[in-house]
Amino acid sequence: MFYRPEDGHGLPHNPFNAVVSPRPIGWISTRGAEGADNLAPYSFFNAVAYEPPQLMFASTSTKPDRSDTKDSVANIRETGVFCVNIVEYAARDAMNRTSGPWEKETDEFDLAGIDRAPCETIPCSRVANAPANLECKLTQIVHLAGEANVVVFGEVTGVHLRDNCLRDGVFDVTSYQPLARLGYRDYARVTELFSMTRPGA
Structure with missing residues (x-):
């Protein structure tokens, strides 16, 4: 099968995410200018640089x-x-639960019963029991083609690592099983690892 996105795919659901x-x-x-907390998941997400760390x-x-x-982007702009x-x-x-189209006044920490803790380097809440938290300051917001497509870039200013995720000096992802987004309604979790050495390393 081949299709041009501008012509449509003809399938019941868009396959791009999958x-x-x-x-x-x-x-x-995030936290709005008036102090209300917001929490929402985004699967168009990744790290983009080491020094300084950025995502x-x-x-x-x-x-x-x-x-x-x-809400997330609106709060970050503020x-x-x-x-x-x-x-x-x-x-x-x-x-x-936090992925719903809740009203902007909704505090998703309370809505989903999630414990929060203060960040160290920024005025914002974080998920208290997460395997890791990356505190960020905004570096730029880039508007992409399309009505509402924006990319938010941030520099990491503080890192929290849950103690039981550190093993022999390594952040061990198998200790907490990272959740990954696939497509449609599908997700995956990481339960097994294998290692390879890069040429010249």
Whole structure:
């Protein structure tokens, strides 16, 4: 099968998300200028640089009470900071609960019964029991083609690592089973690893 996206795919559901998978999930916590917390998952998310450490996530839709974007991006535009909380398999239901189209006044920490803790380097809450939290300051927001497609870039200013995820000096992902987004309604969890040495390493 071949199709041009501009002509449509002719399938019951768009296959694009399923093709580009698995994708890590950035559980983005933000705080609005008036102090309300927000928490929402984004699967267009990844790390993009080592030194200094930087990452990105993309928002691709709007909400009726935000007009041109979603709560996370709106809050980041106001405050210039956000926190990425790493999602583990054990938190899948809570993460999914926070993905709903809730009103902007909704505090998803309370909605999903998630414990919060303060960040150290930015005025924002983080998921208290997450395997890792990456505190970020906004570096740029890039508008992409399409009505509501924006990419948020941030520089990591603080890193929290859950103690039981550190083994022999290594952040061990099998200790918490990272949750990944596939396509449609499908997810995956990491339970096995294998190692390879890069040529010249």
